[in-house]
Amino acid sequence: KQEVTQIPAALSVPEGENLVLNCSFTDSAIYNLQWFRQDPGKGLTSLLLIQSSQREQTSGRLNASLDKSSGRSTLYIAASQPGDSATYLCAVRHGSSNTGKLIFGQGTTLQVKP
């Protein structure tokens, strides 16, 4: 059974710091892995998607890596800003197709202090 864990559950950093959010999954048979952002009272916004054959994806100040064999992904945020404060969710699409289940971690709530 696929399980996704995110550490830490909460993180508070001063503005400008670089930070890493961690995601681990128990079954390496994944189709892809996606990082989302959720603002309070809002839906989820997709940040980065990494296919199972890829090692990393970058978008602006965000870089996500994937190590399928060890069941790990990291989301690196460079030069953090107060606007980055949100909950970050990692999700793996289990199985061999795009219609497989998306299994979420419980998220890391990030607070960036000005």
Next chain:
Amino acid sequence: DTAVSQTPKYLVTQMGNDKSIKCEQNLGHDTMYWYKQDSKKFLKIMFSYNNKELIINETVPNRFSPKSPDKAHLNLHINSLELGDSAVYFCASSQEPQSGNTIYFGEGSWLTVV
């Protein structure tokens, strides 16, 4: 224009009532989903439809019945609502390959059963 829209955004109702949440996507995607986010912020899939056909049905009480009149719509009907049904319900859609397998979420429907 909102890509995945769901209504209502907020719903407060009494135990025992029947209610529906509607979802529409204008992305031309073939696959749509319903997710439930509980009070601990844990997101879990409920249903997935591909081209109007049910492909994932998690262990959800049969009081919950999804209906897909066409591939752009996936509505969720809930009979005999219980206190434990209080949660945020998210609709989502995805398509292989043009969206890069990214999944797009609606803003959520906050259901409170009293």
